[in-house]
Amino acid sequence: MIRLFIAEDQRMLLSALGSLLDLETDMKVIGQATSGEEALKAILELEPDVCLMDIEMPVMNGLEVAEELVRRSSVSKVIILTTFARPGYFERAVKAGVQGYLLKDGEIDELADAIRKVVNGKRIFSPELTVNVFREENPLTPKEQEILKLAALGKTTKEITKELYLSSGTVRNYISEIIHKLGAKNRTEAASIAEKKGWI
Amino acid sequence: MIRLFIAEDQRMLLSALGSLLDLETDMKVIGQATSGEEALKAILELEPDVCLMDIEMPVMNGLEVAEELVRRSSVSKVIILTTFARPGYFERAVKAGVQGYLLKDGEIDELADAIRKVVNGKRIFSPELTVNVFREENPLTPKEQEILKLAALGKTTKEITKELYLSSGTVRNYISEIIHKLGAKNRTEAASIAEKKGWI
DNA sequence: AATATGAGGTGACAAATGTCATATTGTCAG
DNA sequence: CTGACAATATGACATTTGTCACCTCATATT
Numbered sequence: 001m002i003r004l005f006i007a008e009d010q011r012m013l014l015s016a017l018g019s020l021l022d023l024e025t026d027m028k029v030i031g032q033a034t035s036g037e038e039a040l041k042a043i044l045e046l047e048p049d050v051c052l053m054d055i056e057m058p059v060m061n062g063l064e065v066a067e068e069l070v071r072r073s074s075v076s077k078v079i080i081l082t083t084f085a086r087p088g089y090f091e092r093a094v095k096a097g098v099q100g101y102l103l104k105d106g107e108i109d110e111l112a113d114a115i116r117k118v119v120n121g122k123r124i125f126s127p128e129l130t131v132n133v134f135r136e137e138n139p140l141t142p143k144e145q146e147i148l149k150l151a152a153l154g155k156t157t158k159e160i161t162k163e164l165y166l167s168s169g170t171v172r173n174y175i176s177e178i179i180h181k182l183g184a185k186n187r188t189e190a191a192s193i194a195e196k197k198g199w200i
Numbered sequence: 201m202i203r204l205f206i207a208e209d210q211r212m213l214l215s216a217l218g219s220l221l222d223l224e225t226d227m228k229v230i231g232q233a234t235s236g237e238e239a240l241k242a243i244l245e246l247e248p249d250v251c252l253m254d255i256e257m258p259v260m261n262g263l264e265v266a267e268e269l270v271r272r273s274s275v276s277k278v279i280i281l282t283t284f285a286r287p288g289y290f291e292r293a294v295k296a297g298v299q300g301y302l303l304k305d306g307e308i309d310e311l312a313d314a315i316r317k318v319v320n321g322k323r324i325f326s327p328e329l330t331v332n333v334f335r336e337e338n339p340l341t342p343k344e345q346e347i348l349k350l351a352a353l354g355k356t357t358k359e360i361t362k363e364l365y366l367s368s369g370t371v372r373n374y375i376s377e378i379i380h381k382l383g384a385k386n387r388t389e390a391a392s393i394a395e396k397k398g399w400i
Numbered sequence: 401a402a403t404a405t406g407a408g409g410t411g412a413c414a415a416a417t418g419t420c421a422t423a424t425t426g427t428c429a430g
Numbered sequence: 431c432t433g434a435c436a437a438t439a440t441g442a443c444a445t446t447t448g449t450c451a452c453c454t455c456a457t458a459t460t
Contacts, residue, residue, distance in 0.1 A: 010283060012304040012311070016216035019308065083210060104212040108219065111212070143407085154389020157446070170408050176448055186416085186447080188388045189354020343437085357416070370438050376418055386417080386446085403459080410453070417446065424439075430432090 002027045002119055005048035005076070007039035007065070009057040017052065017108070024112050036060030040068055048076050050099075050115050055082040055089055063089065066096045077118050081111075085126070086198030088138050100124040138199045139181045147174050149200050152191035202319055205231045205248035205276070207239035207265070209257040217252065217308070224312050236260030240268055248276050250299075250315050255282040255289055263289065266296045277318050281311075285326070286398025288338045300324040338399045339381045347374050349400045352391035 004027055008014040011034060018029045031046050033039035037059040043051055051069075055062040066078045079100035080093045093101050099118045102111065103126045114124045140148065150160045160171045175187050184190035194200045204227055208214040211234060218229045231246050233239035237259040243251055251269075253262040260268075266278045279300035280293045293301050299318045302311065303326045314324045340348065350360045360371045375387050384390035394400045 010213075010304050011306060012281075012308065013210075013213050013216065015307045015309075016213065016220055019220055020216055081212075104210050106211060107215045108212060109215075151388070152392065154384060154386055154392050156385065167409055169410060172446095172448065173409085173450095176450085179448075184354060185356065186354055188351070188391070191388070192352065192354050366437095367439055369440060372416095372418065373420095373439085376420085379418075401460105405456105405458075407456090408454085411451095413449085415446100415448080417444105419443085419445100421442095422440080425437085427435085427437105429434090 002050060002115060003046075003048045004029045004115070005031045005033075005039070005043055005046060005051040007033045007036070007043075007051065007057065007062065008054040008081070009034045010054075013104075017111075020108050021112065021115075027112070027115065034058075036062060036065045040065045043069065043076055044072065044074060047074070050077050050079060050118055052079050052081050052111075052115075053098075055080060055084065063092050063096060066093065066098050070097050079114065079118060079124070084198060086196075088198035091137065102126050138197075140178060140194065140199055144174055144178050144181075145194075145200050147171060148178050148187075148191055148194055151175060151187045152195065152200065202227045202250060202315060203246075203248045204229045204315070205233075205239070205243055205246060205251040207233045207236065207243075207251065207257065207262065208254040208281070209234045210254070213304075217311075220308050221312065221315075227312070227315065234258075236262060236265045240265045243269065243276055244272065244274060247274070250277050250279060250318055252279050252281050252311075252315075253298075255280060255284065263292050263296060266293065266298050270297050279314065279318060279324070284398060288398035291338075302326050338397075340378060340394065340399055344374055344378050344381075345394075345400050347371060348378055348387075348391055348394055351375060351387045352395065352400065 004021055006014060006017055006029060008017065014032055014034065018032055021027050022029050030048055031042050033042055034057070036057045039053065040060065053062040053065060062080060066080065069076065069078060077099040079102060080098050081102050081104060082089065083104050085103060090101055100114055100123060102114060102124065117124055146164065147160060150163060157168050157171050161168050179187065179190050182190045182193045184193055204221060206214060206217055206229060208217065214232055214234060218232055221227050222229050230248055231242045233242055234257070236257045239253070240260065253265060255262040262280060266280065269276065269278065277299040279302060280298050281302050281304060282289065283304050285303060290301055300314055300323060302314060302324065317324055346364065347360060350363060357368050357371050361368050379387065379390050382390045382393045384393055
Protein backbone atom coordinates (compact mmCIF):
# COMPACT_ATOMS: atom_id res chain seq x y z
CA MET A 1 0.00 0.00 0.00
CA ILE A 2 1.43 3.37 -1.04
CA ARG A 3 1.21 5.93 1.72
CA LEU A 4 0.53 9.42 0.34
CA PHE A 5 0.76 12.93 1.68
CA ILE A 6 -0.75 15.90 -0.15
CA ALA A 7 0.20 19.53 0.34
CA GLU A 8 -1.93 21.97 -1.62
CA ASP A 9 -3.36 25.29 -0.56
CA GLN A 10 -6.39 25.25 -2.78
CA ARG A 11 -8.67 23.26 -0.55
CA MET A 12 -11.03 22.18 -3.24
CA LEU A 13 -8.28 20.55 -5.25
CA LEU A 14 -6.74 19.14 -2.10
CA SER A 15 -9.90 17.42 -1.03
CA ALA A 16 -10.67 16.29 -4.57
CA LEU A 17 -7.25 14.71 -5.00
CA GLY A 18 -7.48 13.18 -1.57
CA SER A 19 -10.82 11.54 -2.25
CA LEU A 20 -9.88 10.26 -5.68
CA LEU A 21 -6.47 8.88 -4.83
CA ASP A 22 -7.95 7.19 -1.80
CA LEU A 23 -10.24 5.32 -4.17
CA GLU A 24 -7.22 3.69 -5.83
CA THR A 25 -6.91 0.25 -4.31
CA ASP A 26 -3.17 0.43 -3.76
CA MET A 27 -2.99 3.91 -2.24
CA LYS A 28 -3.91 5.57 0.97
CA VAL A 29 -3.79 9.26 1.80
CA ILE A 30 -2.31 9.50 5.29
CA GLY A 31 -2.12 13.26 5.60
CA GLN A 32 -2.88 16.62 4.05
CA ALA A 33 -1.70 20.17 4.55
CA THR A 34 -2.53 23.58 3.18
CA SER A 35 0.67 25.38 4.05
CA GLY A 36 4.32 24.59 3.58
CA GLU A 37 5.22 24.73 7.23
CA GLU A 38 2.41 22.39 8.22
CA ALA A 39 3.44 20.03 5.42
CA LEU A 40 7.08 19.93 6.48
CA LYS A 41 6.26 19.07 10.04
CA ALA A 42 3.77 16.39 9.14
CA ILE A 43 5.97 14.77 6.51
CA LEU A 44 8.93 14.46 8.86
CA GLU A 45 6.69 12.80 11.38
CA LEU A 46 4.59 10.54 9.14
CA GLU A 47 7.29 9.58 6.64
CA PRO A 48 4.91 8.96 3.74
CA ASP A 49 6.17 7.11 0.68
CA VAL A 50 5.27 9.94 -1.66
CA CYS A 51 4.36 13.60 -1.15
CA LEU A 52 2.42 15.57 -3.73
CA MET A 53 3.53 19.14 -3.28
CA ASP A 54 2.11 22.35 -4.65
CA ILE A 55 4.59 25.19 -5.04
CA GLU A 56 2.62 28.29 -4.28
CA MET A 57 1.57 27.86 -0.68
CA PRO A 58 1.50 30.26 2.23
CA VAL A 59 4.17 30.43 4.95
CA MET A 60 6.73 28.28 3.13
CA ASN A 61 6.54 27.31 -0.49
CA GLY A 62 6.72 23.80 -1.85
CA LEU A 63 10.24 24.19 -3.19
CA GLU A 64 11.52 25.31 0.16
CA VAL A 65 9.85 22.32 1.77
CA ALA A 66 11.43 19.98 -0.77
CA GLU A 67 14.86 21.49 -0.15
CA GLU A 68 14.46 21.23 3.59
CA LEU A 69 13.36 17.59 3.35
CA VAL A 70 16.57 16.74 1.50
CA ARG A 71 18.62 18.63 4.06
CA ARG A 72 17.05 16.56 6.81
CA SER A 73 17.55 13.40 4.75
CA SER A 74 13.91 12.48 4.65
CA VAL A 75 13.07 9.19 2.94
CA SER A 76 9.84 10.51 1.47
CA LYS A 77 9.80 11.06 -2.27
CA VAL A 78 8.48 14.34 -3.57
CA ILE A 79 6.39 15.06 -6.65
CA ILE A 80 5.89 18.74 -7.37
CA LEU A 81 2.43 19.44 -8.69
CA THR A 82 1.90 22.94 -9.94
CA THR A 83 0.12 25.15 -12.41
CA PHE A 84 3.28 26.83 -13.49
CA ALA A 85 5.73 25.73 -16.11
CA ARG A 86 8.05 28.48 -14.99
CA PRO A 87 11.62 27.55 -15.84
CA GLY A 88 12.92 29.03 -12.62
CA TYR A 89 10.67 26.78 -10.58
CA PHE A 90 11.47 23.69 -12.56
CA GLU A 91 15.17 24.16 -12.37
CA ARG A 92 15.11 24.77 -8.67
CA ALA A 93 13.00 21.66 -8.16
CA VAL A 94 15.43 19.53 -10.13
CA LYS A 95 18.34 20.91 -8.12
CA ALA A 96 16.51 20.07 -4.93
CA GLY A 97 16.36 16.48 -6.15
CA VAL A 98 12.62 15.95 -6.39
CA GLN A 99 11.40 12.74 -8.02
CA GLY A 100 8.75 14.33 -10.18
CA TYR A 101 7.40 17.59 -11.53
CA LEU A 102 3.91 17.52 -12.99
CA LEU A 103 1.64 20.24 -14.23
CA LYS A 104 -1.92 20.52 -12.99
CA ASP A 105 -2.86 20.22 -16.57
CA GLY A 106 -3.26 16.46 -16.91
CA GLU A 107 -5.93 14.00 -15.87
CA ILE A 108 -5.85 12.37 -12.48
CA ASP A 109 -5.33 8.93 -13.93
CA GLU A 110 -1.95 10.14 -15.13
CA LEU A 111 -1.23 11.29 -11.64
CA ALA A 112 -1.92 7.91 -10.11
CA ASP A 113 0.32 6.26 -12.71
CA ALA A 114 3.04 8.76 -12.01
CA ILE A 115 2.89 8.03 -8.32
CA ARG A 116 3.33 4.31 -8.95
CA LYS A 117 6.30 4.95 -11.19
CA VAL A 118 7.97 7.14 -8.61
CA VAL A 119 7.50 4.48 -5.96
CA ASN A 120 9.29 2.09 -8.29
CA GLY A 121 12.29 4.38 -8.42
CA LYS A 122 11.56 6.19 -11.65
CA ARG A 123 11.50 9.94 -12.08
CA ILE A 124 8.75 11.67 -13.96
CA PHE A 125 8.64 15.10 -15.48
CA SER A 126 5.99 16.75 -17.60
CA PRO A 127 7.30 16.63 -21.14
CA GLU A 128 6.38 20.30 -21.64
CA LEU A 129 9.21 21.17 -19.33
CA THR A 130 12.20 19.02 -20.16
CA VAL A 131 12.29 19.90 -23.84
CA ASN A 132 13.20 23.48 -24.41
CA VAL A 133 12.54 25.21 -21.24
CA PHE A 134 15.30 23.96 -19.04
CA ARG A 135 18.22 26.18 -19.85
CA GLU A 136 16.53 29.46 -19.14
CA GLU A 137 18.22 30.42 -15.95
CA ASN A 138 17.30 33.36 -13.86
CA PRO A 139 19.69 36.02 -15.09
CA LEU A 140 19.13 38.24 -12.08
CA THR A 141 21.44 38.34 -9.07
CA PRO A 142 19.78 38.15 -5.65
CA LYS A 143 20.23 41.88 -5.14
CA GLU A 144 18.69 42.62 -8.51
CA GLN A 145 15.75 40.39 -7.69
CA GLU A 146 15.22 42.18 -4.42
CA ILE A 147 15.25 45.57 -6.11
CA LEU A 148 12.96 44.48 -8.91
CA LYS A 149 10.47 43.04 -6.43
CA LEU A 150 10.15 46.45 -4.82
CA ALA A 151 9.98 48.23 -8.16
CA ALA A 152 7.22 45.86 -9.25
CA LEU A 153 5.06 47.16 -6.41
CA GLY A 154 5.44 50.66 -7.78
CA LYS A 155 7.97 51.84 -5.24
CA THR A 156 10.04 54.76 -6.42
CA THR A 157 13.79 54.83 -6.56
CA LYS A 158 13.82 56.92 -3.41
CA GLU A 159 11.70 54.45 -1.47
CA ILE A 160 13.93 51.61 -2.56
CA THR A 161 17.03 53.43 -1.36
CA LYS A 162 15.46 53.73 2.07
CA GLU A 163 14.54 50.08 2.33
CA LEU A 164 17.85 48.75 1.11
CA TYR A 165 20.23 51.43 2.37
CA LEU A 166 21.68 52.19 -1.04
CA SER A 167 22.22 55.48 -2.80
CA SER A 168 19.75 56.49 -5.45
CA GLY A 169 22.44 56.33 -8.11
CA THR A 170 23.16 52.73 -7.22
CA VAL A 171 19.52 51.76 -7.33
CA ARG A 172 19.19 53.35 -10.72
CA ASN A 173 22.27 51.57 -11.95
CA TYR A 174 20.84 48.27 -10.77
CA ILE A 175 17.54 48.90 -12.44
CA SER A 176 19.27 49.96 -15.62
CA GLU A 177 21.19 46.68 -15.60
CA ILE A 178 18.01 44.69 -14.90
CA ILE A 179 16.22 46.35 -17.79
CA HIS A 180 19.15 45.55 -20.02
CA LYS A 181 19.34 41.91 -18.94
CA LEU A 182 15.66 41.31 -19.48
CA GLY A 183 15.46 43.20 -22.75
CA ALA A 184 12.75 45.42 -21.33
CA LYS A 185 12.22 49.06 -22.02
CA ASN A 186 11.46 50.26 -18.52
CA ARG A 187 11.18 48.94 -14.96
CA THR A 188 7.51 48.13 -15.30
CA GLU A 189 8.03 45.90 -18.30
CA ALA A 190 11.01 44.32 -16.59
CA ALA A 191 8.78 43.46 -13.64
CA SER A 192 6.13 42.04 -15.91
CA ILE A 193 8.65 39.82 -17.69
CA ALA A 194 10.34 38.61 -14.52
CA GLU A 195 7.01 37.77 -12.92
CA LYS A 196 5.94 35.70 -15.88
CA LYS A 197 9.18 33.75 -15.85
CA GLY A 198 9.07 33.18 -12.11
CA TRP A 199 12.28 35.05 -11.52
CA ILE A 200 11.15 37.30 -8.73
CA MET B 201 -31.02 13.42 -11.97
CA ILE B 202 -29.14 16.72 -12.00
CA ARG B 203 -27.33 17.33 -15.27
CA LEU B 204 -24.04 19.15 -14.74
CA PHE B 205 -21.62 21.01 -16.94
CA ILE B 206 -18.14 21.99 -15.75
CA ALA B 207 -15.94 24.69 -17.25
CA GLU B 208 -12.49 24.94 -15.71
CA ASP B 209 -9.16 25.46 -17.41
CA GLN B 210 -7.05 23.65 -14.87
CA ARG B 211 -7.46 20.15 -16.25
CA MET B 212 -6.53 18.37 -13.10
CA LEU B 213 -9.24 20.08 -11.09
CA LEU B 214 -11.68 19.68 -13.95
CA SER B 215 -11.22 15.95 -14.15
CA ALA B 216 -11.19 15.60 -10.36
CA LEU B 217 -14.46 17.47 -9.97
CA GLY B 218 -15.94 15.56 -12.85
CA SER B 219 -15.10 12.18 -11.38
CA LEU B 220 -16.23 13.04 -7.88
CA LEU B 221 -19.52 14.68 -8.77
CA ASP B 222 -20.30 11.81 -11.08
CA LEU B 223 -20.06 9.56 -8.05
CA GLU B 224 -22.96 11.39 -6.42
CA THR B 225 -26.03 9.26 -7.06
CA ASP B 226 -28.27 12.14 -8.09
CA MET B 227 -25.85 13.91 -10.44
CA LYS B 228 -24.39 13.32 -13.83
CA VAL B 229 -21.69 15.32 -15.57
CA ILE B 230 -22.84 15.74 -19.13
CA GLY B 231 -20.09 17.97 -20.42
CA GLN B 232 -16.80 19.68 -19.69
CA ALA B 233 -14.81 22.52 -21.22
CA THR B 234 -11.47 24.18 -20.65
CA SER B 235 -12.15 27.48 -22.35
CA GLY B 236 -14.95 29.98 -22.14
CA GLU B 237 -15.85 29.84 -25.78
CA GLU B 238 -16.07 26.07 -25.79
CA ALA B 239 -18.19 26.22 -22.65
CA LEU B 240 -20.63 28.73 -24.07
CA LYS B 241 -21.26 26.71 -27.20
CA ALA B 242 -21.69 23.44 -25.33
CA ILE B 243 -23.98 24.90 -22.68
CA LEU B 244 -26.33 26.43 -25.22
CA GLU B 245 -26.57 23.10 -26.92
CA LEU B 246 -26.76 20.74 -23.96
CA GLU B 247 -28.86 22.91 -21.66
CA PRO B 248 -27.53 21.44 -18.42
CA ASP B 249 -29.36 22.13 -15.17
CA VAL B 250 -26.28 23.64 -13.54
CA CYS B 251 -22.93 24.92 -14.84
CA LEU B 252 -19.89 25.18 -12.63
CA MET B 253 -17.84 27.97 -14.09
CA ASP B 254 -14.29 29.06 -13.40
CA ILE B 255 -13.56 32.71 -14.05
CA GLU B 256 -10.03 32.78 -15.33
CA MET B 257 -10.17 30.81 -18.54
CA PRO B 258 -8.63 31.39 -21.93
CA VAL B 259 -10.48 32.86 -24.92
CA MET B 260 -13.50 34.08 -22.95
CA ASN B 261 -13.68 34.29 -19.20
CA GLY B 262 -16.36 32.77 -17.03
CA LEU B 263 -18.03 36.07 -16.27
CA GLU B 264 -18.37 36.87 -19.93
CA VAL B 265 -19.87 33.44 -20.52
CA ALA B 266 -22.36 33.97 -17.69
CA GLU B 267 -23.36 37.36 -19.08
CA GLU B 268 -23.78 35.94 -22.56
CA LEU B 269 -25.92 33.08 -21.27
CA VAL B 270 -28.32 35.55 -19.68
CA ARG B 271 -28.43 37.58 -22.86
CA ARG B 272 -29.43 34.48 -24.78
CA SER B 273 -31.94 33.58 -22.08
CA SER B 274 -30.40 30.23 -21.30
CA VAL B 275 -32.24 28.14 -18.75
CA SER B 276 -29.04 26.74 -17.25
CA LYS B 277 -28.13 27.96 -13.80
CA VAL B 278 -24.59 29.15 -13.20
CA ILE B 279 -22.36 28.71 -10.18
CA ILE B 280 -19.10 30.62 -10.36
CA LEU B 281 -16.25 28.66 -8.83
CA THR B 282 -13.04 30.57 -8.46
CA THR B 283 -9.92 31.07 -6.42
CA PHE B 284 -10.42 34.76 -6.21
CA ALA B 285 -12.45 36.71 -3.70
CA ARG B 286 -11.89 39.84 -5.76
CA PRO B 287 -14.70 42.29 -5.14
CA GLY B 288 -14.77 43.31 -8.78
CA TYR B 289 -15.39 39.74 -9.87
CA PHE B 290 -18.04 39.10 -7.30
CA GLU B 291 -19.96 42.20 -8.07
CA ARG B 292 -19.90 41.57 -11.75
CA ALA B 293 -21.10 38.01 -11.20
CA VAL B 294 -24.01 39.17 -9.09
CA LYS B 295 -24.97 41.73 -11.71
CA ALA B 296 -24.89 39.01 -14.34
CA GLY B 297 -27.44 37.16 -12.24
CA VAL B 298 -25.52 34.00 -11.42
CA GLN B 299 -27.08 31.61 -8.91
CA GLY B 300 -23.94 31.02 -6.88
CA TYR B 301 -20.40 32.19 -6.25
CA LEU B 302 -18.13 29.79 -4.40
CA LEU B 303 -14.44 29.90 -3.61
CA LYS B 304 -12.20 26.98 -4.44
CA ASP B 305 -11.42 26.96 -0.81
CA GLY B 306 -14.05 24.59 0.51
CA GLU B 307 -14.45 20.82 0.46
CA ILE B 308 -16.19 19.10 -2.40
CA ASP B 309 -19.02 17.90 -0.18
CA GLU B 310 -20.02 21.53 0.24
CA LEU B 311 -19.99 21.88 -3.48
CA ALA B 312 -22.41 19.00 -4.01
CA ASP B 313 -24.73 20.47 -1.39
CA ALA B 314 -24.55 23.85 -3.04
CA ILE B 315 -25.49 22.37 -6.39
CA ARG B 316 -28.57 20.73 -4.90
CA LYS B 317 -29.64 23.98 -3.28
CA VAL B 318 -29.27 25.88 -6.49
CA VAL B 319 -31.37 23.32 -8.32
CA ASN B 320 -34.05 23.94 -5.71
CA GLY B 321 -34.09 27.63 -6.53
CA LYS B 322 -31.83 28.91 -3.79
CA ARG B 323 -28.82 31.13 -4.30
CA ILE B 324 -25.54 30.46 -2.59
CA PHE B 325 -22.60 32.72 -1.98
CA SER B 326 -19.42 32.13 -0.06
CA PRO B 327 -19.86 33.99 3.21
CA GLU B 328 -16.38 35.49 2.88
CA LEU B 329 -17.71 37.63 0.10
CA THR B 330 -21.08 38.95 1.07
CA VAL B 331 -19.99 40.45 4.36
CA ASN B 332 -17.66 43.34 3.92
CA VAL B 333 -16.29 43.05 0.53
CA PHE B 334 -19.24 43.97 -1.56
CA ARG B 335 -19.24 47.71 -1.66
CA GLU B 336 -15.81 48.22 -3.11
CA GLU B 337 -16.68 49.11 -6.64
CA ASN B 338 -14.24 49.43 -9.42
CA PRO B 339 -13.55 53.15 -9.58
CA LEU B 340 -12.04 52.96 -13.05
CA THR B 341 -13.94 53.67 -16.22
CA PRO B 342 -13.60 51.14 -19.05
CA LYS B 343 -11.20 53.42 -20.89
CA GLU B 344 -9.09 53.86 -17.80
CA GLN B 345 -9.02 50.11 -17.31
CA GLU B 346 -7.89 49.61 -20.86
CA ILE B 347 -5.10 52.12 -20.47
CA LEU B 348 -3.97 50.77 -17.16
CA LYS B 349 -3.86 47.24 -18.54
CA LEU B 350 -1.39 48.35 -21.16
CA ALA B 351 0.62 50.38 -18.69
CA ALA B 352 0.81 47.34 -16.40
CA LEU B 353 2.68 45.48 -19.11
CA GLY B 354 5.28 48.21 -19.15
CA LYS B 355 4.10 49.89 -22.32
CA THR B 356 5.17 53.48 -22.61
CA THR B 357 2.84 56.39 -23.11
CA LYS B 358 3.82 56.50 -26.75
CA GLU B 359 2.99 52.84 -27.33
CA ILE B 360 -0.38 53.30 -25.68
CA THR B 361 -1.22 56.24 -27.91
CA LYS B 362 -0.59 54.05 -30.95
CA GLU B 363 -2.77 51.22 -29.74
CA LEU B 364 -5.68 53.38 -28.68
CA TYR B 365 -5.44 56.25 -31.15
CA LEU B 366 -5.18 58.92 -28.50
CA SER B 367 -2.74 61.78 -28.16
CA SER B 368 0.06 61.39 -25.67
CA GLY B 369 -1.33 64.22 -23.58
CA THR B 370 -4.63 62.44 -23.25
CA VAL B 371 -2.99 59.22 -22.21
CA ARG B 372 -1.01 61.06 -19.61
CA ASN B 373 -4.11 62.79 -18.33
CA TYR B 374 -5.87 59.45 -18.03
CA ILE B 375 -2.98 57.92 -16.18
CA SER B 376 -2.77 60.92 -13.92
CA GLU B 377 -6.45 60.49 -13.09
CA ILE B 378 -6.03 56.75 -12.53
CA ILE B 379 -3.15 57.35 -10.15
CA HIS B 380 -5.24 59.86 -8.28
CA LYS B 381 -8.28 57.58 -8.04
CA LEU B 382 -6.27 54.66 -6.72
CA GLY B 383 -4.18 56.72 -4.36
CA ALA B 384 -1.03 55.46 -6.00
CA LYS B 385 2.13 57.38 -6.56
CA ASN B 386 2.92 56.24 -10.10
CA ARG B 387 1.52 54.05 -12.85
CA THR B 388 3.33 50.96 -11.66
CA GLU B 389 1.85 51.14 -8.19
CA ALA B 390 -1.54 51.87 -9.70
CA ALA B 391 -1.25 48.70 -11.76
CA SER B 392 -0.21 46.70 -8.74
CA ILE B 393 -3.19 47.95 -6.74
CA ALA B 394 -5.71 47.43 -9.51
CA GLU B 395 -4.47 43.91 -10.19
CA LYS B 396 -4.83 42.93 -6.56
CA LYS B 397 -8.40 44.21 -6.45
CA GLY B 398 -9.36 42.56 -9.71
CA TRP B 399 -10.12 45.86 -11.38
CA ILE B 400 -8.18 45.32 -14.58
C1' DA C 401 53.46 44.01 -4.20
C1' DA C 402 50.62 44.11 -8.20
C1' DT C 403 46.29 43.37 -9.96
C1' DA C 404 41.72 41.75 -10.67
C1' DT C 405 36.98 41.67 -9.13
C1' DG C 406 32.77 43.13 -7.10
C1' DA C 407 29.76 46.07 -4.39
C1' DG C 408 28.59 50.53 -4.19
C1' DG C 409 28.78 55.42 -5.64
C1' DT C 410 28.95 60.23 -8.60
C1' DG C 411 27.54 63.44 -11.86
C1' DA C 412 25.69 64.78 -16.12
C1' DC C 413 22.39 64.33 -19.57
C1' DA C 414 18.20 63.12 -22.38
C1' DA C 415 13.86 61.14 -22.24
C1' DA C 416 9.67 59.84 -19.97
C1' DT C 417 6.35 60.73 -16.52
C1' DG C 418 2.99 63.23 -13.67
C1' DT C 419 0.33 67.57 -12.85
C1' DC C 420 -2.50 71.23 -13.96
C1' DA C 421 -5.04 74.79 -16.06
C1' DT C 422 -7.29 75.48 -20.02
C1' DA C 423 -9.19 74.55 -24.72
C1' DT C 424 -12.33 72.12 -28.35
C1' DT C 425 -15.91 69.25 -29.79
C1' DG C 426 -20.04 66.39 -29.86
C1' DT C 427 -24.13 64.64 -27.50
C1' DC C 428 -28.14 64.95 -25.05
C1' DA C 429 -31.81 66.57 -21.68
C1' DG C 430 -34.80 70.23 -21.01
C1' DC D 431 -31.54 76.47 -28.73
C1' DT D 432 -28.87 76.27 -24.57
C1' DG D 433 -26.21 74.63 -21.03
C1' DA D 434 -24.21 70.62 -18.93
C1' DC D 435 -21.41 66.73 -19.65
C1' DA D 436 -17.95 63.69 -21.33
C1' DA D 437 -14.10 62.67 -24.19
C1' DT D 438 -10.13 64.39 -26.09
C1' DA D 439 -6.34 67.66 -26.63
C1' DT D 440 -2.57 71.41 -25.63
C1' DG D 441 1.26 73.48 -23.52
C1' DA D 442 4.12 74.40 -19.74
C1' DC D 443 6.36 72.77 -15.91
C1' DA D 444 8.79 69.98 -12.17
C1' DT D 445 10.24 65.29 -11.16
C1' DT D 446 11.59 60.83 -12.05
C1' DT D 447 13.73 57.54 -14.80
C1' DG D 448 17.27 55.40 -17.66
C1' DT D 449 22.07 55.59 -19.50
C1' DC D 450 26.79 56.04 -19.33
C1' DA D 451 31.42 56.91 -18.20
C1' DC D 452 34.12 56.96 -14.49
C1' DC D 453 35.39 56.73 -9.22
C1' DT D 454 36.38 54.33 -4.51
C1' DC D 455 37.39 50.85 -1.53
C1' DA D 456 37.74 46.25 0.32
C1' DT D 457 38.78 41.52 -0.74
C1' DA D 458 40.71 37.85 -3.35
C1' DT D 459 44.19 36.03 -6.75
C1' DT D 460 48.77 35.54 -8.66
